[in-house]
Amino acid sequence: MSSNVIIGYVIITIGAIFDLLGCIGLLRLPDVYNRLQAATKSVTLGTMMILIGTAVVTASPWVGIKAGLCAVFILLASPTAAHALARGSYLAGVRMWDKSVVNKFKERAEELKYEPGEGE
Amino acid sequence: MSFLYFIAGILAVSSFMILYRIGHGPSASDRAVAIDILGVLVVGFVCLSAIVTGQDFYINLAIAWSLVNYIGTLALAKYLEGRRFDE
Numbered sequence: 001m002s003s004n005v006i007i008g009y010v011i012i013t014i015g016a017i018f019d020l021l022g023c024i025g026l027l028r029l030p031d032v033y034n035r036l037q038a039a040t041k042s043v044t045l046g047t048m049m050i051l052i053g054t055a056v057v058t059a060s061p062w063v064g065i066k067a068g069l070c071a072v073f074i075l076l077a078s079p080t081a082a083h084a085l086a087r088g089s090y091l092a093g094v095r096m097w098d099k100s101v102v103n104k105f106k107e108r109a110e111e112l113k114y115e116p117g118e119g120e
Numbered sequence: 121m122s123f124l125y126f127i128a129g130i131l132a133v134s135s136f137m138i139l140y141r142i143g144h145g146p147s148a149s150d151r152a153v154a155i156d157i158l159g160v161l162v163v164g165f166v167c168l169s170a171i172v173t174g175q176d177f178y179i180n181l182a183i184a185w186s187l188v189n190y191i192g193t194l195a196l197a198k199y200l201e202g203r204r205f206d207e
Contacts, residue, residue, distance in 0.1 A: 012168075016127045019130070019161060019164060020130050020133065022134075022157070023135075023137040023138055024137065026141055027141060032149045032150055039153065040156075043157050044160060046164065047160050047163050051164075053167075054167040057171050058171065063170070063176050066179040066180065066183060067179055070182050070186055074186055077190040078190075080190075081190055081197070084193070085152055085153055085193065085196070085200070087201065088196075088198065089149035089153075089200055091202065092148075092200045092201060094147055094149045
């Protein structure tokens, strides 16, 4: 077993552990927003590390380019999707946890809720 | 190679946790969040299968799946927000 395979397996193992911890957070935390926070960050990092580990193990330039492209796309797209989901959840009326301490979206949400309707 | 099956087992346990959250989620937002996370996790599965089988084209599947997952999550977020899609 050559050295790049061992390094790649180590990176993939760390990524899989990040995935597992993120999913435990998704299962255990008390609130939609807490679950979104934990799961999105951990699973994004874990999947990026699995992609980079795949590029290191295969040691092929085409696989490396495509895996790097996919990792950059996930790095950009997953927080955006999480932001949209949190915003949609708040505007849909999902309540925050009782012990949450800060809510900077409240005034803006009230403005949005009282906007006139969009042609429906 | 059997070490990669161990990694796939870890990812499978994570997937079952997400499936529990999809099934028993208290609200629709929980299910939408879990579907998003499951879509990101599937990219890792596809990359593992690229190593196990030795076929390079699985990376293309990973790119395509991440694009589709992103668009689907944005559509779910718009649906939760209660607005139209062309806004």
